[in-house]
Amino acid sequence: MPKVHTVEEQEKFIELRAKGKTLNEIGEELGITRQTLSKWCQEFEDEIVNGRALELEALQTKYFVTHAQQITEIGEQLLSVKEALKQRDLAEDMTTKELADYHLKLLTQLKALERKPSIRVKVDSHEYLMKQADEMYSTTNIDI
Incomplete structure (x- = not known):
C-alpha cells in the first residue's frame, strides 16, 4: 500500500x-x-x-527599488544638480560642462522611465449605446 x-x-x-x-x-x-x-x-x-x-x-x-522609487531618486538628484548649476562656482571640483552633462544624463534617465498615465472610466454600456444612437439619428434628421 x-x-x-x-x-x-x-x-x-x-x-x-x-x-x-x-x-x-x-x-x-x-x-x-x-x-x-x-x-x-x-x-x-x-x-x-x-x-x-x-x-x-x-x-x-x-535588492531593487521600485519604478516609482527610481523616478523619485533620479528626480531628487536632478533637482539637486539644477540647484548646483544655478549656484555654480567655477572653482568647484566638477567643471560646469561635467555638471551640465550629468544634468542631461539624469534627464535622459527620467525620460526612459516615463510612462503615460491612463485613466479608466466605467460606462454603462446600455446608456452609452443609447446616447450614440441618439447622436447618430439626430445628425441624420430621422425621427425615431
Missing part, C-alpha cells in the same frame, strides 16, 4: 521547489521518493510557478 503523505509535506515540497531546490535535495530533506516528487511536480505545477514568482518578487523588493 502506498504511503500517504500529509498536506504539510506537500506544502513544504512546493515551498522548497519554488526556492529552486532539486528533487534530490528535497527528497533527502523530506524523506520522500523521487518518483513521488516527480508526480508532485506535475500535480502542483501552478503552485510551484506561483511560488517562484513570489520568491522573485521578494528578492526584487529586497
Whole structure:
C-alpha cells in the first residue's frame, strides 16, 4: 500500500521547489521518493510557478527599488544638480560642462522611465449605446 503523505509535506515540497531546490535535495530533506516528487511536480505545477514568482518578487523588493522609487531618486538628484548649476562656482571640483552633462544624463534617465498615465472610466454600456444612437439619428434628421 502506498504511503500517504500529509498536506504539510506537500506544502513544504512546493515551498522548497519554488526556492529552486532539486528533487534530490528535497527528497533527502523530506524523506520522500523521487518518483513521488516527480508526480508532485506535475500535480502542483501552478503552485510551484506561483511560488517562484513570489520568491522573485521578494528578492526584487529586497535588492531593487521600485519604478516609482527610481523616478523619485533620479528626480531628487536632478533637482539637486539644477540647484548646483544655478549656484555654480567655477572653482568647484566638477567643471560646469561635467555638471551640465550629468544634468542631461539624469534627464535622459527620467525620460526612459516615463510612462503615460491612463485613466479608466466605467460606462454603462446600455446608456452609452443609447446616447450614440441618439447622436447618430439626430445628425441624420430621422425621427425615431
